[in-house]
Amino acid sequence: MSAEKKDDIAAGGYFSIPAGLGFPVTTKIFTPEKFTEEQKMAAETAKKFIEKDVLPKLAAIDEQTGGDYGITVGLLKKVADMGFLGTDVAEEYGGSGLDFTTAMCVSEVFGAGGSWAVSWAAHSGIGTHPILFFGNEAQKKKYLPKLVSGEWTGAFGATEPEAGTDLYGAKTKATLSPDGKSYILNGSKTFISNSGFANLFVILAKIDGDPKKSACFIVEKGTPGFTVGKEESKMGICGSSTCPLNLVDVQVPAENLLGEIGKGIHIIFNTLNLGRLKLGAMTTGSGKSVINDAVKYAVERKQFGLPISQFGMIKEKLANMVVGAWMTESAVYRTAGLVEEKFNATDFKDFTQTLDALREYEIECAILKVAGSEMFWYIADENVQVHGGYGYIKDYLAERYLRDARINRIFEGTNEINRLTAILNMLERAGKGKLPLAKAGAALAAQLEESAGEELPDEPLALQAELVNGMKKMFFVAGGRVLEKFPVREKIVAQQEILRRLSDMLILIYLSESGLLRVKEHGGEIQEAIVKLYVQNAALECEKLAKEVLAFLEEGDMLKSYLGRLKRLGRPLANNLLDSVSLERKIADKLIESKKYFL
Ligand SMILES: Cc1cc2nc3c(=O)[nH]c(=O)nc-3n(C[C@H](O)[C@H](O)[C@H](O)COP(=O)(O)OP(=O)(O)OC[C@H]3O[C@@H](n4cnc5c(N)ncnc54)[C@H](O)[C@@H]3O)c2cc1C
Structure with a gap:
């Protein structure tokens, strides 16, 4: 490993998981x-x-x-x-x-x-x-x-009727014309945003249909043979345009080849990394906007002589909406800061450096795509519930928000694929020695006997810091064991249910740590309550996920031994369980008092 890469890891570049093994090197993040x-x-x-x-x-x-x-x-x-x-x-x-x-x-x-x-x-x-x-x-x-x-x-045409998630299976073919001046494109695309009015399309194809020669082309509207099909009728985002494209002997000037032959698929995937991160930001903004709708309605609507915002179960929903939006926001801008730093150090005239820069934080980008879209969906769904029957009626924004929210879990790579992207990249980096996962897992076994459950240091948010470290250790135990059991990539990818659980652990850890570091640096009473609530729930969920992974991998005494380790890691929480209800009430009361998202 180069010295530069080592420094990057020490600075928390690679998600700071290794740095967190009892030595949280990452203490400052962008917020x-x-x-x-x-x-x-x-x-x-x-x-x-x-x-x-x-x-x-x-x-x-x-x-x-x-x-x-x-x-x-x-x-x-x-x-x-x-x-x-x-x-x-x-x-x-x-x-x-x-x-x-x-x-x-x-x-x-x-x-x-x-x-x-x-x-x-x-x-x-x-x-x-x-x-x-x-x-x-x-x-x-x-x-x-x-x-x-x-x-x-502009528009971006990668998806095909037979190749959605599996873009490697895309069949659109490009053939160099005999005079070498143009490429002839044949194929079809589906679900292309903006296609009803776009003037320019970036199209993914394969030279001569060769899977090793993927390439992207810039295709202008009006090029003979290039047609845009009928508008799709959609569940939500109804005012956006989504059409299929048809390409029959479309002659594209050779100078419209984008990047290098063989790198088309990488251009698509790495462009998507930024799209995923921006989707994390967009869903954060949408989430806040829906919270405003929810609290406004909850304060105005009366039942049993009281605004419904005074009922505990409504408060619980409002509080958890705020927690979701603020925690996601913390991870979004932490990642934005990391990407910014990487971009500042990149020579974008160099193709390889550009690809590397866009790829560097693909784990975090995938995490935020999933976290943002699921947080927004949760908020939009609970907002319908806050509105009762009116939430189901088209005259109310709540109905539109819910329909519009749904697509975020599907495009820019489905959430299943983003979960796989996050965890497989993490395990691959570990396998290549970039992250000492298995080693860390083994080293941890010894540490566990001594440290977990000791007195917490007398400092603010000490429990939450311990819980975040505990979650990372649980990830090492479970992830490290998965790597030992399935050392070959082909074997790991066949265990999707396990990968899903590990990926969910990553998401919980990344958001927990981001919120914790933010509040440690900037404080705030409500922000502290948010972090305490989220981290506690995340720690409980992580323990459950790690147990499920280990129960799949082990049995008998071995399983007992692993479950014992997890129990020891969960000890700080078992001894210091916080009162979630009061934390929720505190957050909800502040939202109700402000009548809008206030952070
Ligand atoms: C409104 C809208 C706008 C869009 N805009 C664009 C655009 O501008 N440009 C563009 O190129 N595309 C666009 N898309 C396409 C979108 O990116 C794809 O729909 C998406 O990638 C999923 O592909 P698919 O629909 O073929 O589903 P499939 O790939 O068939 O997936 C079906 C289900 O199987 C799951 N699945 C598939 N493979 C795996 C696997 N290996 N492991 C586990 N689960 C798996 C998926 O997660 C999903 O749940 C858009 C789609 C919509 C609906």
């Missing part, structure tokens, strides 16, 4: 409290736009389905003038040239914009990023100014 004035201003401007121009038009935007998408395109042009189609695109290509974190702040705010937000994200993210990161100078100069100014809209 929203550290936003610069520029970042705050961008978020504020974006917020004014969403509140004034998008939220009042959500119904009208949804009714455009199949039409010319005039409202959506008009609003895209409007945000282009504000610099929000190219927030992190360099000024030389017409962008605003701001940092990645600013782009994340804008994503969070725009997340509340329902169908319009999906069109915006498909355009400025997956529709623009492949060219931004992998285009050559001529391609960037030709296309980025058009995309960033809103003159053109």
Whole structure:
């Protein structure tokens, strides 16, 4: 391992799991409290736009389905003038040239914009990023100014009818013309966002159908043989455009090949990493917006002579909504900070460095895609419940929020695939010696006998710090044992139910640690209550997950011995269980008093 990589790990780069084995090297993370004035201003401007121009038009935007998408395109042009189609695109290509974190702040705010937000994200993210990161100078100069100014809209065509999750199975074929001047593309794509009105499409294909020669092409609308099919009728995000594409002998100039032959699939996957992280930010923003809807209704609606916000079971829902949004936000911006650092150290003119930079935090990006989309779904679902029968009626926002929330668990890679991405990458890094997982698991056995359950240090949040370390140790015990039992990748991937459990542990650990580090640095009474509640529940859940993994792997005395280790790791909690109900009440009361998301 290079010295540079070692330092990266020590700095908490690789998710800080190894660093946390009793030696939490990562103590400082990027948090929203550290936003610069520029970042705050961008978020504020974006917020004014969403509140004034998008939220009042959500119904009208949804009714455009199949039409010319005039409202959506008009609003895209409007945000282009504000610099929000190219927030992190360099000024030389017409962008605003701001940092990645600013782009994340804008994503969070725009997340509340329902169908319009999906069109915006498909355009400025997956529709623009492949060219931004992998285009050559001529391609960037030709296309980025058009995309960033809103003159053109972008789309991203990877999925095919027979190849959704399994993009390696994509069949769209590209053949070099006899004169070498163009590629001839044949195939079909499905479910392509923005396709009803997009001018430019990044299309994944394989040269001569050879799986080793995947390649991406920039295809302009109107190219003969390229047709956009009928608009899909969807459950939610109804005002976004989703159509199939058909390519019959589409002649694409050879200079529209993006990046290198053989790297097309990597361009797609690594572009998706950023998309997943931004989806984490967008769902955080959506979640906060739905919380506002929930608390407003709960305060106004009376039953039994009281606002329903006064009932304990409603308070419990409101509190857990806030916990979900704040904890996800903590992990989102922690990761944004890590990506920002990596980007600052990357020469984006170098293809390999670019791929590496986008890949570096793919575990965290996958975690946040899952955590964000499931948090938003939970909040949207509970908001319907808070609204009772009215939540089921289309006149109320709650109904739309729920339908719109559902897609986030499916696109940008389904949550099943993102769970696998997170854990398999983690295990692979461990297998290659980048993370000393198995070694750490073995070393832990000795430590366990002595340390767990000792007196907690007399310092704030000592229990929560102990619980986060305990969860990591549980992950080492269970994950390390999985690696020992299934040392070959093919054997591990066949154990999906086990991988799902390990992946859920990773998600709980990453969010717990992010929230804990944030509150340790910035304090806050409600924030402390949030972290205490989340970490306690996460620790209980982690122990259950680790037990399930070990019960699958072991039996008899061996199983007893492993369960004994987990029990010892769970001892700090068993001896210091906090009162969750009072914590929930405290958080809910503050939300009710504020009548809106207040953190
Ligand atoms: C509204 C909308 C917008 C979209 N926008 C775009 C876009 O702009 N560009 C684009 O290219 N695509 C887009 N997609 C496609 C989207 O990314 C795919 O639908 C998604 O990746 C899943 O593929 P699939 O639908 O073929 O499902 P499948 O791959 O058939 O999956 C079906 C189920 O099986 C599970 N599954 C599949 N493989 C595995 C496995 N190995 N292990 C465990 N479980 C597995 C999945 O998680 C899922 O639950 C969009 C889809 C929708 C609905």
